[in-house]
Amino acid sequence: MGDALNALETTYFTLQTNLNPTLAACPDQDTKDQVMAQYVAARQNYWSCINHAFHDDDPALQALVVQVDAANTSLTTIADHLGDITTVIDDITKVVTIGEQIAAKVISL
């Protein structure tokens, strides 16, 4: 599978799978809104890449993929760390931000 699509898919699918329990762990509406905003952004990144061609040989794109792959590892244990929702949101935000850069790069190619 194309590395870029794979990276964005991993981010989005991980968030999708854990969305409801993560929202349930949020102490207030403001925190829920933060989680939802990141989920929507990750989902948009994914669909942007589905709708556009991937040029995996682009060096800048490859560098971004390496970054998001590293960040995705922090999301794999999301379900185990819902007690520290602030850290969870920070990890999610980092990954989604890189994903937005990938999606923007893909669209520009």
Next chain:
Amino acid sequence: MLTWMYVNKRGNQLRLVGLLAISFVIIGCKTQGDAATAANQMAATTKTLSDYYGALDKVLANTQEAYDAQTVINQAPPPDLSDTRQQIQLREKLATEFSTLSATFATITSSTAPTDASTAAGQLNTELVSIKALADNATEQKVLTSAVQLVVSLLQQHDEIKAARQIEPVCNALLKFFNSESQFYDSINKNYLTLASSNAKAMVKGNLVDTSSLFRSSLDPFSLTPSIDSQTIKTGMQGYLDKQIDSTFASKLAAAQNATQALSDSLKEMDARIEVVTKDKVLSIALPPVTLDTVESWVSTITQ
């Protein structure tokens, strides 16, 4: 050399239309019978390709509904998948037209009457101009219809081998095109199942599903109907239902991925058969690729 690449939204140069149609017929057959057989096999293969895209469009429609359901569950705003659906529907239409064209070519090769061949050729050109991607490009349309006429002429002269050798690269291009996009097709299927699974588990957790299914096998022999009111039983069923969701997710995902691979294998098989025939050998296989059955089986589970 007849090589066209259809320009899809990604900018890839893949115009397969006329050449693909040509490929079936030509497939290097020595006899009219072989040419018609090869054309019919390609018609069946591209018909299944069209069915596959139709099923993928249905998956996207289901995905849109699942996003709407998710909005009710956790207020996540739904995305708009109309662009994606439009792209898949375009591929479905092209595959349908390829199948129609190849079936018409089969008619030409098996026809001994000059008038039949002319009628079929006219029908071919009608199909070609109806393809929107070509209708928007007058130059390409002219080139393509000229190519079709050339192939028809070769077929009428029963010079199938010469015609076939111009076609094989196109069949190979179709295979490469499908393989270049197969990761997206698989991802679309996985996304739907992931989303549906997330919704389903949320509804199970909220006691919003009928939990009586587990008890039917115990009650059906006695013509009894379950009526589950106990909160204890409903809560106790959640683990069972979550496992059911997980196992069904895995099996349905595997079936979708197997269908994609089977279609790739079918296109590869047709490309190989065409290549054999262009080497002036006899097409000994009378039936379309058997891997098409795997694809149609998956399609039926989606479109039922």
